[in-house]
Amino acid sequence: MKYDPSSIESKWQERWAADDVYRATQGEGGDKYYCLEMLPYPSGKLHMGHVRNYSIGDVVARFRRMRGFNVMHPMGFDSFGMPAENAAIEHHTHPAIWTRQNIEVMRNQLQDMGFAYDWNRQIASHMPEYYRWNQWLFLRFLERDLAYRKEALLNWCPSCETVLANEQVEEGLCWRCGSVVEERRMSQWFFRITAYIDELLDGLDGLDGWPERVRTMQRNWIGRSHGARVTFGVDDSDEGLEIFTTRIDTIFGATFMVLAPEHPLARRWYEQGPGADAGLDAEEFADTIDKLEKMNRRQRPGEEGEKAGIFTGHYAVNPFSGERLPIWIANFVLMDYGTGAIMAVPAHDERDFEFARGCALPIRPVIGPSEGDAPAWINDPGAMEEAVPLYGVLLPANGDYAGMTSEDAQQRMIEDARAGGFGDAAVDYKIKDWGVSRQRYWGTPIPIIYCPDCGVVPVPDADLPVTLPEEVELTGEGGSPLGHVESFVNVDCPTCGGAARRETDTMDTFVDSSWYYLRYLSPHDEEHPFDRSAADYWLSVDIYIGGITHAVLHLLYFRFFCKAMADLGLLSVREPVTRLLTQGMVLMGGTAMSKSKGNVVDPDEMVSRYGVDATRIFVLFAAPPERDFEWDEGGIIGCRRFLNRMFTLIARSRAALEGVAPSGDEGELPEALVELRRKAHDTTRRVTDEVEQRLHFNTAVAALMELLNECDAAVAAVPVADAGTSAWLYRDVFERLVALLSPFAPHLAEELWEMLGHREYVADQLWPTYDAGVLERETISLAVQVDGKVRGSIEVSVDLDDNDALVAEALKEANVAKHIDGRTIVRTVVVPGKIVSLITQ
RNA sequence: GCCCAAGUGGCGGAAUUGGCAGACGCGCUAGGUUCAGGACCUAGUGGGCUUCGGCCCGUGGAGGUUCGAGUCCUCUCUUGGGCACCA
Known part of the structure; x- marks a missing residue:
C-alpha cells in the first residue's frame, strides 16, 4: 500500500464539505477565536505567497479548534480594483466577468488546498450586497464630519489616470505601476483620519501583539512632532508670517525666513512683484518662482534635490529680538507641512545651513554644548563645515534666555510667545487626511449627488446601493468612466427633485478592506453592515496574518475605521486586532516571484507533483513565518518523504494495533518504549508551545519529524506485532503523532486516523496533552x-x-x-x- | 544621512533563562536493495590534526564582561527593510 496524496486529499475534502465541518456558529462550544488572513485580490491564480499566508492561518485555526475554541476562520475576495479594469481594457471583456472567473478559479484552488474555511461566509467586495455598506459607512462618516470634500493638490498617476493617496506614492512613483506621479489641483473626497491621529499613534504602545517593525513604520508614517508656532511680523504688511518650528530655542539664531513657492504670501508677491532690495524686475522674479515651484516636487529615487531660492526683497521681524530678517522663497520648503514657511537657523539646521552657504547668508550659532570645552565655531561661524543640530545651553546672544538649557528655553519661550500673543505650542503631523476619490470605474460609487440648487446632497439610505452601471466604455482615458454614462450621471435631486448629477468618482479600494472582517460575521444581513451581537461576540480578531507590505496602508486605515465605527456606536472595540503576524515573502533567485521576471512557481504544479499536504508542510517548514525564504524544490521532496514515512509507519502497524486500547500498564514497558513515550509527550509539549505561543511552525514540523524518527527506531527495536502487553503504547504514540500532524497535513492525518480504526474526524479531536510526570527522568x-x-x-x-x-x-x-x-x-x-x-x- | 532587523556547515535553518553549537530537512559520500522512476533502507557528513584515547580551531570582524558567550557590552563590516528636504 502506497501513499497516494491526490486520492486521499479529494476524499477528505469531499467529506469535510458534505459534513460542513468548518462552519462557525456564534456562541457554540468554548471561547471564541477569530483567525483572520488578509483576503486576496482575485488576480487570476493563487501564488506561493498566498499558499504560505493561508497555510499559516490554517494551522492556527485547526490548532485552536482542537484546543476547544469556537473558531471563526473566513475567507473572501478583495475584488474591486484597477487590475480588473486594466484587464478589461486590454482584452475587451467586462471587469465583472474577469473578476467572477478569477474568483471561481481561486476559490477552487483554496478549496483544493484543504483550508478549513467556513465558505458560507465568503464575501466579495465588488458585489452590491457588500459595497452598499461602504456607501452606508461613507454617509455615516459624512454626518460626523469624518468625510469631507476639498480642493487639494493631489498625487496624480498619469498611467492609471487616477489620484493616489499619499500612502500609495513610493519615492515619487505610483505604488502599482511605477509611473512618475504628478501633481494636480482637484476637488476630492477625504476621510478625516487626522481626527484620530493621536489615538492611532499612542495606541501603538499598547499593541504588544504586533511586530515592533510595523509599529515603528506606523509611527514614522504618522510623524508627530511637538514644537511651536510663532508669528513673525512682515515689515510692509499688517498680516504676520506664521511658522512652525520644533526648535524655538534657536530662534535668536534665525538669520532669514523661507516660504514655499505656493505660500499665500509668495503668491501675493508673485502677483505684485518683489520688494526694492531684491534687485530684480517683476518678470524675472515671477519666472524664478515658477521654476522653484516645479523643482519643489517630489524627487526621483535617491536624488537629493539641489536647493535653490530667491530673495523677495521683503523682510520679517523676529518677535523675540526685533531683528529684521530677509524673506526668501525656496524649493526645499513644503507647503503641505507646518505652515509652509520656516525660520532658517543655519547654524543648527542642516538644510538651512546648506541653503545659507549656497546663497551667502549669515550663520549665527546660538546654542553651545552643555559640557566640555567650547568648540571653535561658537566664535567663528565662518569656520563651520556643517550645521550642529545639538540640544545644549543658550549662548550669550540669546537675550534674557542666555544660559538656559534648550529644554528650559523652549518652555519659557512658548510661554512668552503665548503671553505676547505671537505664538504657542503646536503639534504637527506628517500624515494627511486620506483622499478616497478615484477616477476609475471598478470601485464603489461615492453616494453623493450634486444639485445646482441644493449643492452637495447625500444619497438617502433608502436609495442604497448606488450600483455600478454595467454598460460602460472603458478606454483608460478621459477621466472617470462613470462620467460618460448618462443614465448613471443624470439623476433627480433627492431634496428638491430637480435635475442633478451624480458624483462619478469611486472609492479607493482600501475602503473595502478597512472593515471586511466585520462583514464575515453576518455576511447575509440585509439590514445592517454587520450584526452587532456577532461583533460583540467575535471581536477582537485574535490573530491577523498577512504581508508586511500593508504595514502602513491597509493596517492604518483598518485601525482608523475601527475607532471611527466605535464612535459611531457600531462597535465596542477600538483596536481591531490583538495579534499581528506578518509573514515573509517566497523568493526565487533572491527576489520576489513575479510574472514579469518569469520566476514563478505554480502551486498547482507542486500540488500535482507532491500533494497538498507536502506543499503546505514545506512552506511552513522552510523558515520561521516572518522571514523571507528562497524556494527550493529539494525541500518539498524532503517533506513528501516525511509524509511517505508517516504513511508507511501506520500502514505497517495498523493490523497489529487493531483492538488495542491507547492505555495500559506503564510499569512493564521496555526501556526503548519508555524513551519513546517520553519523546511523544515532549513532542506534544513542544508542538503546542510552538504553535500557540511562538508561532514558529518550522520547529513544530521538525519536532514531528524527530518523533517519527524515534518511532521508526523503536519499531526496529521492538516490532509492534511483538510488543505484547506494551502494544498500547504504540497506539498512544501513533495517535498523538497523527493528531499533532493534523493541522499541518490535515488530509493525510484524517486518512491515518481512519486507518487506526477511528470513525470521527481527527479535526474534531481534542488536541493531545502531555503529562509532566512522563517527561521526568531518573x-x-x-x-x-x-x-x-x-x-x-x-x-x-x-x-x-x-x-x-x-x-x-x-x-x-x-x-x-x-x-x-x-x-x-x-x-x-x-x-x-x-x-x-x-x-x- | 537617520532608525530598525539580520549575519551560524555546501544550502534552508535549530539552539525558548548566559550552560555540551549545528536539532530537523536538503545536498553530498559509502554500502545495501530494487533496478533505471526525482524510489527505499543503513551508516557517515563544520574545518584541521590524531598514537583513534582524544586535541586544536569554529556562529561576519576586533575587543571586553564571565568559571562559561551564537546569546550580554563597546567598536566595526556586510546585507535587507523603513524613513528621508517633515522645519
Whole structure:
C-alpha cells in the first residue's frame, strides 16, 4: 500500500464539505477565536505567497479548534480594483466577468488546498450586497464630519489616470505601476483620519501583539512632532508670517525666513512683484518662482534635490529680538507641512545651513554644548563645515534666555510667545487626511449627488446601493468612466427633485478592506453592515496574518475605521486586532516571484507533483513565518518523504494495533518504549508551545519529524506485532503523532486516523496533552568543564544537587581526571541540571 | 544621512533563562536493495590534526564582561527593510 496524496486529499475534502465541518456558529462550544488572513485580490491564480499566508492561518485555526475554541476562520475576495479594469481594457471583456472567473478559479484552488474555511461566509467586495455598506459607512462618516470634500493638490498617476493617496506614492512613483506621479489641483473626497491621529499613534504602545517593525513604520508614517508656532511680523504688511518650528530655542539664531513657492504670501508677491532690495524686475522674479515651484516636487529615487531660492526683497521681524530678517522663497520648503514657511537657523539646521552657504547668508550659532570645552565655531561661524543640530545651553546672544538649557528655553519661550500673543505650542503631523476619490470605474460609487440648487446632497439610505452601471466604455482615458454614462450621471435631486448629477468618482479600494472582517460575521444581513451581537461576540480578531507590505496602508486605515465605527456606536472595540503576524515573502533567485521576471512557481504544479499536504508542510517548514525564504524544490521532496514515512509507519502497524486500547500498564514497558513515550509527550509539549505561543511552525514540523524518527527506531527495536502487553503504547504514540500532524497535513492525518480504526474526524479531536510526570527522568547527563572547556559528561541522578558529590562524580570521569592531573582546583561552579565547571590554578 | 532587523556547515535553518553549537530537512559520500522512476533502507557528513584515547580551531570582524558567550557590552563590516528636504 502506497501513499497516494491526490486520492486521499479529494476524499477528505469531499467529506469535510458534505459534513460542513468548518462552519462557525456564534456562541457554540468554548471561547471564541477569530483567525483572520488578509483576503486576496482575485488576480487570476493563487501564488506561493498566498499558499504560505493561508497555510499559516490554517494551522492556527485547526490548532485552536482542537484546543476547544469556537473558531471563526473566513475567507473572501478583495475584488474591486484597477487590475480588473486594466484587464478589461486590454482584452475587451467586462471587469465583472474577469473578476467572477478569477474568483471561481481561486476559490477552487483554496478549496483544493484543504483550508478549513467556513465558505458560507465568503464575501466579495465588488458585489452590491457588500459595497452598499461602504456607501452606508461613507454617509455615516459624512454626518460626523469624518468625510469631507476639498480642493487639494493631489498625487496624480498619469498611467492609471487616477489620484493616489499619499500612502500609495513610493519615492515619487505610483505604488502599482511605477509611473512618475504628478501633481494636480482637484476637488476630492477625504476621510478625516487626522481626527484620530493621536489615538492611532499612542495606541501603538499598547499593541504588544504586533511586530515592533510595523509599529515603528506606523509611527514614522504618522510623524508627530511637538514644537511651536510663532508669528513673525512682515515689515510692509499688517498680516504676520506664521511658522512652525520644533526648535524655538534657536530662534535668536534665525538669520532669514523661507516660504514655499505656493505660500499665500509668495503668491501675493508673485502677483505684485518683489520688494526694492531684491534687485530684480517683476518678470524675472515671477519666472524664478515658477521654476522653484516645479523643482519643489517630489524627487526621483535617491536624488537629493539641489536647493535653490530667491530673495523677495521683503523682510520679517523676529518677535523675540526685533531683528529684521530677509524673506526668501525656496524649493526645499513644503507647503503641505507646518505652515509652509520656516525660520532658517543655519547654524543648527542642516538644510538651512546648506541653503545659507549656497546663497551667502549669515550663520549665527546660538546654542553651545552643555559640557566640555567650547568648540571653535561658537566664535567663528565662518569656520563651520556643517550645521550642529545639538540640544545644549543658550549662548550669550540669546537675550534674557542666555544660559538656559534648550529644554528650559523652549518652555519659557512658548510661554512668552503665548503671553505676547505671537505664538504657542503646536503639534504637527506628517500624515494627511486620506483622499478616497478615484477616477476609475471598478470601485464603489461615492453616494453623493450634486444639485445646482441644493449643492452637495447625500444619497438617502433608502436609495442604497448606488450600483455600478454595467454598460460602460472603458478606454483608460478621459477621466472617470462613470462620467460618460448618462443614465448613471443624470439623476433627480433627492431634496428638491430637480435635475442633478451624480458624483462619478469611486472609492479607493482600501475602503473595502478597512472593515471586511466585520462583514464575515453576518455576511447575509440585509439590514445592517454587520450584526452587532456577532461583533460583540467575535471581536477582537485574535490573530491577523498577512504581508508586511500593508504595514502602513491597509493596517492604518483598518485601525482608523475601527475607532471611527466605535464612535459611531457600531462597535465596542477600538483596536481591531490583538495579534499581528506578518509573514515573509517566497523568493526565487533572491527576489520576489513575479510574472514579469518569469520566476514563478505554480502551486498547482507542486500540488500535482507532491500533494497538498507536502506543499503546505514545506512552506511552513522552510523558515520561521516572518522571514523571507528562497524556494527550493529539494525541500518539498524532503517533506513528501516525511509524509511517505508517516504513511508507511501506520500502514505497517495498523493490523497489529487493531483492538488495542491507547492505555495500559506503564510499569512493564521496555526501556526503548519508555524513551519513546517520553519523546511523544515532549513532542506534544513542544508542538503546542510552538504553535500557540511562538508561532514558529518550522520547529513544530521538525519536532514531528524527530518523533517519527524515534518511532521508526523503536519499531526496529521492538516490532509492534511483538510488543505484547506494551502494544498500547504504540497506539498512544501513533495517535498523538497523527493528531499533532493534523493541522499541518490535515488530509493525510484524517486518512491515518481512519486507518487506526477511528470513525470521527481527527479535526474534531481534542488536541493531545502531555503529562509532566512522563517527561521526568531518573538520571541526567551533565557536562563537565575544566578551565572553561568541556572535557566530558557524567550521568547522575536528577536529585543529586550536592556540590561536593557532583564534583566528586565529575572527577571520576577519565578525561576530566586527565585534565585535572597535576593541577589544583581553585574553584568549582556547579549549576544542578546544567553543568559542573572546575577551575584550576 | 537617520532608525530598525539580520549575519551560524555546501544550502534552508535549530539552539525558548548566559550552560555540551549545528536539532530537523536538503545536498553530498559509502554500502545495501530494487533496478533505471526525482524510489527505499543503513551508516557517515563544520574545518584541521590524531598514537583513534582524544586535541586544536569554529556562529561576519576586533575587543571586553564571565568559571562559561551564537546569546550580554563597546567598536566595526556586510546585507535587507523603513524613513528621508517633515522645519
